[in-house]
Amino acid sequence: MNVNQLCMNCMMGMVDEKGVCAICHSSNDSIRNTDRHLPLGSILRGKYIVGRVLGEGGFGITYIGLDLDLQARVAIKEFCPRDSVSRETTNHLTLLPYDKESEEFFEEEKEKFLNEARRLGKFRGQEGIVSVMDYFKENGTAYIVMEYIEGLNLKKYLGSLDSRMKVQEVLTLLKPVLKTLNMMHEENLIHRDISPDNIMICKDQKRVCLIDFGSAREVNGEHSLSVYKKGSYTPLEQQSRNGKQGPWTDVYALCAMMYYCITGRDIPEAVERTMEEKLIPPSKLGVEIPEHVEQAILNGLVLNPSNRTQNVGELMKELYDSQGAGKVAEKNLATPVMEVAPEPKKEEQQRQEVVPQEVVQKDAIQTPPVKEQSNGLLKLGIVIAIVFVIFKVIQAAIILPQYQEMQQRQEQFQQEYEATKQRIEATKQEVQQQQEQFQKDYEANKKKIEEMQQKFN
Numbered sequence: 001m002n003v004n005q006l007c008m009n010c011m012m013g014m015v016d017e018k019g020v021c022a023i024c025h026s027s028n029d030s031i032r033n034t035d036r037h038l039p040l041g042s043i044l045r046g047k048y049i050v051g052r053v054l055g056e057g058g059f060g061i062t063y064i065g066l067d068l069d070l071q072a073r074v075a076i077k078e079f080c081p082r083d084s085v086s087r088e089t090t091n092h093l094t095l096l097p098y099d100k101e102s103e104e105f106f107e108e109e110k111e112k113f114l115n116e117a118r119r120l121g122k123f124r125g126q127e128g129i130v131s132v133m134d135y136f137k138e139n140g141t142a143y144i145v146m147e148y149i150e151g152l153n154l155k156k157y158l159g160s161l162d163s164r165m166k167v168q169e170v171l172t173l174l175k176p177v178l179k180t181l182n183m184m185h186e187e188n189l190i191h192r193d194i195s196p197d198n199i200m201i202c203k204d205q206k207r208v209c210l211i212d213f214g215s216a217r218e219v220n221g222e223h224s225l226s227v228y229k230k231g232s233y234t235p236l237e238q239q240s241r242n243g244k245q246g247p248w249t250d251v252y253a254l255c256a257m258m259y260y261c262i263t264g265r266d267i268p269e270a271v272e273r274t275m276e277e278k279l280i281p282p283s284k285l286g287v288e289i290p291e292h293v294e295q296a297i298l299n300g301l302v303l304n305p306s307n308r309t310q311n312v313g314e315l316m317k318e319l320y321d322s323q324g325a326g327k328v329a330e331k332n333l334a335t336p337v338m339e340v341a342p343e344p345k346k347e348e349q350q351r352q353e354v355v356p357q358e359v360v361q362k363d364a365i366q367t368p369p370v371k372e373q374s375n376g377l378l379k380l381g382i383v384i385a386i387v388f389v390i391f392k393v394i395q396a397a398i399i400l401p402q403y404q405e406m407q408q409r410q411e412q413f414q415q416e417y418e419a420t421k422q423r424i425e426a427t428k429q430e431v432q433q434q435q436e437q438f439q440k441d442y443e444a445n446k447k448k449i450e451e452m453q454q455k456f457n
């Protein structure tokens with residue numbers, strides 16, 4: 001195989017004399033990996049050819065690749081924490097930490113990256129999870145080689161649809177992912193980054209896979225896990241150093257993702273939910289959903305981790321078994337932790353299906369009961385007062401030094417003015433004296449001239 005002619009977009013076809021691939025019709029000239037990425041055609045471990053970038057996050061860069069031994073396409077993830085390393089500019093391969101502090105962090109996290117690959121090796125061949133084929137260190141960093149999944153991630157897939165997904169479709173699609181996650185949890189491994197961009201859907205839609213285990217960690221009770229935040233999918237315990245993370249953390253993200261698939265909108269972020277923001281049940285947004293499935297999703301979205309569905313096994317029972325859901329509904333009644341928006345009238349339901357998210361949220365806030373309204377007014381008043389005080393303090397902090405400087409300058413001007421005035425007065429007196437003297441001299445001279453004239457006459 002002539003590697004120089006390999007298409008860097010699909011890694012399957014060869015490019016013709018014009019540089020265009022016979023299979024995917026893309027041109028190698030149109031693909032550019034930037035200086036931050038590995039150059040196109042780089043070879044890792046003597047057998048993996050690196051192609052275009054598939055995706056890039058805060059911790060890693062994922063490339064399409066070709067395994068020369070197996071003649072199979074692969075996905076290669078390079079450990080590359082954005083804030084800690086840059087690529088060497090002579091060979092364009094090696095990653096170099098920015099400084100001593102970055103180096104310590106980089107080395108520590110690199111080991112964790114490889115440890116997760118080792119653990120994931122256990123799940124190789126399982127449906128619902130991407131298979132890890134190889135992992136190694138090179139170019140000063142670490143790499144994980146995975147099977148290549150031809151398709152789209154769930155985020156892009158949803159974006160390509162004309163409508164929201166049906167509840168049954170979501171339940172069928174995600175079942176293998178739930179099963180695998182349950183197995184992972186039994187091995188004390190939590191994913192911690194479940195979101196629509198970390199679920200791959202094969203082109204033929206026959207398979208869905210969980211990817212991106214960069215944040216996955218082993219839980220052993222005492223372990224304090226790092227703080228992490230990714231919008232609507234991150235529960236409260238993941239945003240605090242003291243939060244106890246466990247399988248329930250993945251349950252929250254899974255339920256937030258299901259909510260997104262069936263309603264087409266993200267749930268409010270956990271912190272916003274602790275304040276004013278309400279979580280509207282899917283049925284109130286016009287989604288046709290069996291009661292027990294809705295209850296199961298809401299149980300997984302409870303803010304307090306100890307009142308939430310504890311693991312994926314429990315969640316599956318609630319989602320797929322209507323008998324299980326009966327018990328769950330009772331449990332939820334005993335621990336009402338979720339605020340629910342008022343049920344819309346029938347004709348409004350139709351409207352809610354088409355109006356954009358912000359409008360619906362605004363409507364939900366615009367019609368609170370009278371007591372809430374006066375509370376709301378009081379809160380609004382307090383907020384305005386606080387904002388006013390903050391504004392005044394900021395104003396004083398900015399204007400006061402300027403004012404003092406101006407005052408000093410004015411005093412200086414005043415002094416200079418007084419001194420100049422005195423100087424002018426003195427000069428004036430001097431000129432007057434000189435004028436008087438001239439006058440006297442003039443008079444004296446005049447007198448002398450007259451005397452001399454008289455003598456002459």
Ligand SMILES: Nc1ncnc2c1ncn2[C@@H]1O[C@H](COP(=O)(O)OP(=O)(O)OP(=O)(O)O)[C@@H](O)[C@H]1O
Nearest residue numbers: 054055056057058059060062075147148149212214
């Ligand atoms: N095995 C794979 N097969 C095909 N495409 C993949 C594969 N793995 C990842 N991708 C694509 O690359 C994108 C980024 O991958 P991934 O989610 O692993 O990393 P990331 O989110 O960019 O980085 P980080 O680990 O820093 O969060 C995915 O959204 C997907 O589109």
Ligand SMILES: [Mg+2]
Nearest residue numbers: 057197198212
């Ligand atoms: Mg990702």
